Amino acid sequence: MLNGRDPRIDFFRGLALIFIFWDHVPHNPLGQITLRNIGFSDAAEVFVFLAGYASVLAxxxxxxxEGYWMACLKILRRTWVLYVVHIFLLAMLMGIVFFANSHVETRDLVEEMGLTHFVTHPQQALTDELxxxxKPNLMDPLPLYIVLLAGLSVVLPLLVRKPWVVxxxxxxxxxLAPHLGWxxxxxxxxxxxxxPVTWQLLFVLGGAAAIHGQQPRPLETRPLARQPLFVAAAIYTLVAGxxxxxxxxxxxxxxxxxxxxxxxLxxxxxxxxxxxxxxxxxALAYVTAKLLPGRAWTQNWLAQQTCRMGRYSLEVFCLGVLLAPLADMVNALAGDAFAIQIFTALVGAALMAALAAWLEFNKRLNQPAPAPTQHLNS
Incomplete structure (x- = not known):
């Protein structure tokens, strides 16, 4: 039986969204502390793996x-929502980039963002968008998620029952894909x-991890230093760093x-x-899971804000995509001053957290009030 959501998953989804935003702002000093600077992988892997994990849980x-057909219908409905969001997000991103480009004279932000195709071939670009x-810069994760989620509608029953076959x-x-050019x-x-033909493996592994996580397992009593798999994963992570x-x-x-x-290599x-x-x-995910096995650490205030961002990952991701060129514009107008770069990075993350808080508050407002309790006099 698949249980409720894990706050640790929400936390790392939220953290990945912050890292993605910081990585998308050129020359951002806080981008130096994101995953891509301390290992071979980056926040994109976290995003896709946890997308698979959360999707299979849900x-x-x-x-x-409710059965397969209802699950398939809901997956495809969500896929359609993501597709519509992608179209509107791209339109908004182009408007912001053109606005920013009109204010920054030292760089061509339109070319840097990969929007030249729209300028030179607008009609074909609209068709290609549909x-x-x-997919201009910053937009790649969302189309990938759309394709992977659509594929989940086909493999979900087998993934739940026979995950290792999938x-x-x-x-x-x-x-096979890299060798055959798929x-x-x-x-x-x-x-x-x-x-998507190669990244689907990470999505599937996330789903398989969700299934595996629901199975009862014997408690590991050996210290971490005596667990060979943990030691090997930790060494690989350290060497890669x-x-x-x-x-x-x-x-x-x-x-x-x-x-x-x-x-x-x-x-x-x-x-x-x-x-x-x-x-x-x-290896990094395994080491992290071993070092943070419980959920108590997600209860502090800062972790709660990050968890909330993870719960509303789509909306927060979209806001991060729109904020990145605006932060880049402000930084460029300020001559890439270090203090301004730090300021825009922190303000952007705060705005993403504020959006998640607003969505949480709005969700509570829309929930029906509990029925009043009637007391019987004795």
Whole structure:
């Protein structure tokens, strides 16, 4: 039986949304502390994995309670909502970028954001937008989520009952896709930046983790230092962090990395979700789950704000996409002053948290009031 939502999932979804916003603002100092600077993977992996986890938890309960066809209908309805949101979000993003570009004279923000196709071929760009082929910078995660969620409507029953069968098929497709050139069409480079044929594995693994997490397991009594899998994951995470940090100093990196290993490791493809990226995320997730096994740490005030952002991830993600070019514009007008960059990064995160708080408050307002209790006199 699939149980209710886990606040830890909401927390890490909210944290990933903050990291995505900070990563999307060029030269943002706070972007230096996000995942992409301390390992091979970044917040995108967190977003997709937890999307799969949360989706299977939510629609798995619908499958158990109301049957497959109702679960399929609700998944497709949600997919349609995401598709409509994508269209409106892109329109709003273009308006903001054109506005910002008119105020920043030292850079071409339209070109940097990948909107040149709309300027040069507006009619074709509108068609490509409807077909999910026109995806400017910042927009890639949402079309990926749309495709992956639509695919969940097909595999959900088997994923709930035989998760390892689905994982095996998903892994096979993941391994074959880069060699056979499987991807979806897009403008610019001709393919999707986030290849859904490979990234589907992370989504499926998230769903399988949700199923596995509901199964009773014997309590591990050995200390973490004596658990081989934890030790291996921790070592890999640490090594990946050291190598990633060393990229800032090429001479240090060259001293640490033998050329034979470097030829095997690089390039680390984000488009096809390179195995070292996938392995790094899984190792990081495993280490984090082991170090934070309980839920008590999610009860402090700051964690609660982050959890709330995770509960309204779609709305908060969309706001972050719109805030990123505005923060970039303010930073550019201020000459990329360090204090202003910190200020816009923190204000953007605060506005995202405020939106989540408003949505939570609005949800409570719309809930029906409890019926008054009648007291009988004795």
């Amino acid at each position: 629609y798995g309960k619908v499958l158990q309670r 077909l999910l082929r026109f 994982v095996a098929v998903s892994l096979t497709v993941y391994l 991807n979806l069409r897009a403008i610019a480079d001709g393919v999707w930046y986030f290849n 050291v190598l990633t940090i060393s990229w800032r100093w090429p001479e240090v990196h060259d001293a640490l990395m033998p050329s034979a290993i470097s030829d095997l 690089y390039p680390i493809s984000k488009t096809d979700l390179s195995p070292v990226r996938l392995l790094h995320f899984l």
